[in-house]
Amino acid sequence: MNQQGVRWTAEQVLALAPDAASRKAGSKLGSAGPWSGAGSNGSGAVWGLCKGSGSKPYQTIVDTAGPAYKCSCPSRKFPCKHALGLLLLWAGDEETVRDAEVPAWADEWLAGRRKRAAEKEQWGAGQSAKTADPEAARRRAERRAGRITAGATELEQRLTDLLRGGLASAEQAGYGLWEETAARMVDAQAPGLAGRVRELGAIPGSGPGWPVRLLEExxxxxxxxxxxxxxxxxxxxxxxxxxxxxxxxxxxxxxxVRDDWLVLAQYDTADGKITTRRTWLHGRETGRTALLLSFGAAGRAPQLALPAGLMIDAELVPYGGAGQLRADLGEQFGAPVPIKAPPPGGSTADALAAYGAALREDPWLDSWPVTLSGVVAVPADDGWQLADADGQSALPVAPAALSRPGLWKLAAVSGGGPVTVFGEFGHRGFVPLAAWSEETPETVTLT
Structure with a gap:
């Protein structure tokens, strides 16, 4: 799948950075000055030696098919600034980073990756062949289901008390009571209910109109x-x-499901304890949309990194559930290459219909991935909206997206003309994540 001479853009490289400081430091290393022995090959490997403060240069190697990184520097960030600088050099300087034979020090790491992948595949096959004790698994599942049922029953009583006492009592009680209830849901092994209870507790202090939002949630x-x-x-x-x-x-x-998967968007959210990375993919042949989730401890970026604007030939293994889009990334069959065209899109009416259909399958769904084609970003009285080119209908941009720099990037890409936009649409509005225009065929990330 990899093609000679097909390299990433600087924007796609910088999207891999775990934080702003790494992005800045990596940008400073994106020129030929500190590098020697740099090269790449058709299998997606990029390597180089970066001069540091010590007598020995740092050995940096990147497998873009992962992507995965290895550097002899002491940094605990992945990718480190040297890996980012090397990829920036590879993206913008074909003379310095030419096709070459992999040096022994880099090949050793690449061979180790291939070996571990083969062992993991064999282990997975062996595990699936083993038969667990079905009776013990059934008993564990029944015990946990019983605890969740007790927790759900207790939560119902909490909601009944809230409505009986009036919504104003939620503001007077403060957050402590909700946190106590959330802790009880954790004890009941129902983390999903615990998360929703914490969201309820935060609503009374969320500003004007909170009683309506509290009742809805x-x-x-x-x-x-x-x-x-x-x-x-x-x-x-x-x-x-x-x-x-x-x-x-x-x-x-x-x-x-094997397909050429377009990486449409990737962004992180953090709650203080864990960082969640969401990566949206679209199958070029199947037309399926899939969501990859990866997680990292607080202060550390998740390992899985697929920059928006790339396409990977890979297998995805989907999860079950009504309307579920989540999947796991399986085997990849080559290095990522740039997207040549955006996914097919529809009108704002199509987006409304798609979200409505998804809600029938999952009433707790906050948003649904949609691609809008031929829309124009225009200001509205209370923010921005994406309007069909004929002006017949429009979708409001979600309030949470109004303060993001990506909104102004979208306005610049649009320039008053129609564009294709991918994002998440729900009851709070549309959150734009990526855009394409006839003048800017490459993917413009808006996260």
């Missing part, structure tokens, strides 16, 4: 409680979604 929590208490009577796809929403995890077990 309380209704959704109540619906999830009732769905869990009657989960055995639900259709299996919806039951799987309910189990996921309360916090019961299940492995990705669907049949693997």
């Amino acid at each position: 309380s209704a959704l929590v109540h619906l999830l409680d009732l769905a869990w208490l009657e989960v055995d009577r639900l259709p299996e796809p919806l039951a799987a979604t309910v189990r996921t929403r309360v916090g019961l995890t299940a492995p990705a077990e669907g049949p693997a």
